[in-house]
Amino acid sequence: MTRPAAPKRRSPTSAFKAPVASTLEPFAMGDRITHDVYGPGRVIGIEDDIAVFVDFGSAQMRILSPYAKMTKR
Template sequence: MTKSAGSRRHLPSSPFNRQAPASPPPEQFAVGDRVSHDQFGLGRVIGVEGEQAVLIDFSGRQGRILSPFSKLTKL
C-alpha cells in the first residue's frame, strides 16, 4: 500500500514549510514631500498617481518613479 504525497506530515521546523514573508506596503508620498533618489539625488514630489507612481522635480529635471519605490527615500 502506498501513501500519497498529500497525506505526508510536515514538521514545523522544516525549511520547506515556511511561507514567504509578506512584503511591506509601498511608502506613501504626498505632493510637496522632499525625497532622495539613489540615482537622481534630491527632489520634491510634484504629483502622485495613487500607489503606482510619483512625479518628482529633481532641480529642474522631472521624473516619474514607479512603484515599488526601492531607490526613493522620504526625507
C-alpha cells in the first residue's frame, strides 16, 4: 500500500512564492450578481466585509467572504 505524497513546504522567504492580491469585490445593496453554483441573484443585505445576503429567487443565501465564486453582472 502506498501513501499519498505530502505537499511540498515552501519557505516564507522563497523567491518562488507568488504574492497574493486581495480580490474582494465591493458589493452594494441591490447589485445584480452571478454565482457559479446558485446562478443569478440580487444583493439584499451586507454584513461588513464578512458576508452578503443574496436573493436567488428560489432561495436566499448568506455568501461568506472572499466571494471567489460571485461576480457583478
